[in-house]
Amino acid sequence: MYAQMVKSTGQGVKPREEMSPQERAFQDRIDADQKIEPKDWMPDAYRKTLIRQIGQHAHSEIVGQLPEGNWITRAPTLERKAILLAKVQDEAGHGLYLYCAAETLGVSRDELTQDLLSGRMKYSSIFNYPTLTWADMGAVGWLVDGAAIMNQVPLQRTSYGPYSRAMIRICKEESFHQRQGYDIMMKMANGSDAQKKMAQDALNRFWYPSLMMFGPSDKESVHSAQSMAWKIKINTNDELRQKFVDQTVPQAELLGLSIPDPDLRWNEERGHYDFSEPDWTEFFDVLRGAGPCNTDRMAARRNAWDDGAWFRDGLMAHAEKKRARAAAAKTAAE
Ligand SMILES: [Fe+2]
Numbered sequence: 001m002y003a004q005m006v007k008s009t010g011q012g013v014k015p016r017e018e019m020s021p022q023e024r025a026f027q028d029r030i031d032a033d034q035k036i037e038p039k040d041w042m043p044d045a046y047r048k049t050l051i052r053q054i055g056q057h058a059h060s061e062i063v064g065q066l067p068e069g070n071w072i073t074r075a076p077t078l079e080r081k082a083i084l085l086a087k088v089q090d091e092a093g094h095g096l097y098l099y100c101a102a103e104t105l106g107v108s109r110d111e112l113t114q115d116l117l118s119g120r121m122k123y124s125s126i127f128n129y130p131t132l133t134w135a136d137m138g139a140v141g142w143l144v145d146g147a148a149i150m151n152q153v154p155l156q157r158t159s160y161g162p163y164s165r166a167m168i169r170i171c172k173e174e175s176f177h178q179r180q181g182y183d184i185m186m187k188m189a190n191g192s193d194a195q196k197k198m199a200q201d202a203l204n205r206f207w208y209p210s211l212m213m214f215g216p217s218d219k220e221s222v223h224s225a226q227s228m229a230w231k232i233k234i235n236t237n238d239e240l241r242q243k244f245v246d247q248t249v250p251q252a253e254l255l256g257l258s259i260p261d262p263d264l265r266w267n268e269e270r271g272h273y274d275f276s277e278p279d280w281t282e283f284f285d286v287l288r289g290a291g292p293c294n295t296d297r298m299a300a301r302r303n304a305w306d307d308g309a310w311f312r313d314g315l316m317a318h319a320e321k322k323r324a325r326a327a328a329a330k331t332a333a334e
């Protein structure tokens with residue numbers, strides 16, 4: 001989902017004849033489906049694009065805990081609370097794997113966090129929408145994690161080794177997230193009239209923001225070509241969006257809920273659903289910071305960072321003492 005925010009670092013694919021021998025060898029390895037590892041030579045733009053993409057992905061996992069964390073204390077049963085807690089903890093874990101993957105490219109987690117807090121780096125626009133009812137926990141798991149899987153499954157084949165390996169583990173956990181969301185929707189959609197209404201309302205509010213998670217249309221995506229040649233991006237935004245719609249419509253039918261799009265219909269000729277584009281003006285507004293929850297989300301992250309300062313300082317002090325003790329023991333032994 002996070003490819004949506006990656007800005008262009010180049011102007012299209014460099015023709016082979018203009019590549020240096022080093023660049024050519026690098027591209028050959030990618031074309032042969034070999035992974036690039038941290039100590040391998042890589043073009044600066046490849047490194048920069050990856051740091052941006054993995055960093056924004058990591059931030060999205062971390063900020064993504066907030067809309068659901070909001071409901072842990074209000075889950076309707078102990079079982080639902082335990083499930084939601086586990087799901088939100090998974091997202092923290094995803095953030096950690098991804099920060100670690102980004103660190104192998106020479107950027108520290110502290111630097112990435114500072115870039116998030118200063119607004120230089122973004123996170124997925126979806127997490128700037130509020131979660132108003134318990135049914136939203138269903139819609140988020142079903143649609144938001146569903147869209148995340150759609151984006152992340154192809155990234156298991158991405159050319160950068162640490163990123164691709166992180167994705168393999170993350171995708172396994174994401175399918176549990178998606179199922180728990182769908183399970184909540186199933187319960188609500190088959191519940192009382194009021195519950196069914198809540199489920200429909202959640203779908204109405206999360207449908208278009210979920211479609212936005214794949215990023216703007218390919219026509220406007222300037223960075224796609226180079227990222228695809230480098231196998232940082234595997235599918236285009238429009239391909240993934242179509243796949244998501246095709247997969248989700250029958251799931252909504254099974255729930256007895258309707259997708260809030262009057263123009264949605266099966267296109268026999270294309271073998272796909274036709275559907276309405278989301279409002280891209282809204283997408284860019286939210287990305288710029290004008291979404292309903294941008295301010296809250298950033299304030300929560302800033303507080304978490306400030307509140308954790310004593311703990312980070314404590315860890316550093318402990319590490320320093322340990323190092324000094326080891327040095328003293330070494331001197332004594334000599
Ligand atoms: Fe995740």
Ligand SMILES: [Fe+2]
Binds near residue numbers: 174177
């Ligand atoms: Fe997830």
